[in-house]
Amino acid sequence: VDNFFPVLEAYGERLEDLEDRIIVAPDRSAIAEVHQVKRELLTIRRSIWPQREALNVLVRDEVPNFEHDTRIYLRDVYDHAVRIIDLVETYREICSDLMDLYLSSVSNRMNEVMRVLTVISTLFIPLTFIAGLYGMNFDPDSSPWNMPELRWYFGYPLCIALMVLISAAQFWFFWRKGWIFAGKWDGPVLPVDPGDRSVTGPS
Template sequence: MLRIFIHDNQTSKLEEMTDPKQILTAISDTQKTIWVDFAKPSQEEAKLLEEGFHFHPIAIESAMKEGERPKFYSYGNYSFLLMEATVASNKGSVVKLSQFSAFISDNYLVTVHQKDINFIEDTIKTIKGEPELFNKGVGFLLYNLLDGLIANYFPILDKIDNKLKTIEERIFQRPNQQVLNEIFKLRQEINQIRKSVSNNLDVLSLMLRHDSLQSSEENRMYFMDLYDHLMHLLDMVDMYHDMVFTSMDAYLSSVSNNMNNIMKVLTAMTTIMMPLTVITGIYGMNFDLPEFHWTYGYAWALTLMAVSVVAMTLFLRSRKWL
């Protein structure tokens, strides 16, 4: 799907169009700021990137192909940006990533994405309500988009925080293999987020060195704010990464304690049964013992066994071994 927004900087009039031919006419007018959004572009729409805008084929291939590493390149009269963005996930996984690409020039911005991304729609609503935002230039429009891209990470970290709290409760209540599997899965997701945030941070660092994207000192401050947000995200991800390993240690300690308690009970039972083994061993010998001819011999043996069990139990409790 192709969406075109053309803003007249003199009249502050914003027009939304869908005809690609109108783009080529508007690009040459320096008094207009243009945003073209390619959402899940078809092959026919993708041809416009090369034939209409004359973007480099490598940049177009990166924009159209999912799974590319975040990057930033300058091609003279325009720059190419590729970052990872979070998208809604209907599955059990907390994290689902897609890529967001942008071609940035002095008076136009072209964005490309293969998945539905909510911050695109949010930015469209914003510019429709405040078309004068285009007067601040393409750099400010890009800032609004990247601000939404970064903000989408925070709800994911909130979900991870809730998952960690749930896992910690289950560790101390009833640790089992399922809890361990969830810890491993969460660790993988945190590593995935960390890699994504780190890559985006590297890209933003390259952008900050490129003066053409920061048409004013004010815009530069906005991009610096994005950089601070990503640094804060990275700190949070590192914290959750440490918490996962702490949960892993707590799980192993809990399992080890449970095993120790089981061994303690089994050892105590074995110790209590030792006198019985001795008594039955004595009376099981192949000799003629006096107790065999005694009327109360059987009762005597049972009583002796019972007394030994009670005595051993009291002894273990007195030493706090049971």
């Protein structure tokens, strides 16, 4: 039974590495490894559970062939089996939390991409309107209302300057609101007590 402790300690370190990978650069390989760890922990749980039940029977029932020292030893082994099952359940919960962390990381990165695309699209909306307005090609000779600014000497430079000014004003507004260059997201904090991950064998 005690041989499970170093195995679970290795799983604890493995889960810590997976958490760092998911926070820094979440990818499908990391979440696939989390699924694999969860399945392996389930296998360990299925292996230790019958042993715990058998030890429980030996500890609770009065077996005449067992001496007093043997019963004390069996109680100690039973306690170790219970601790192992608790650790397995804790690590399986951590695996579930890592899956939620992965989904949260992917969703947040997608939101960052969508925010950048939205800002870029918003910057070009007024520019597209101005370009479309002066691209209608009305003949100014037919009517004095047909875009008289097309005959201005500095009409084209003024139009370009207006478009640059509008873009700069929008960019400044987005920057003041914190919608761009607001800092890099560091990922959510996994709501798990770090003390639960340190696995030490019985003294």
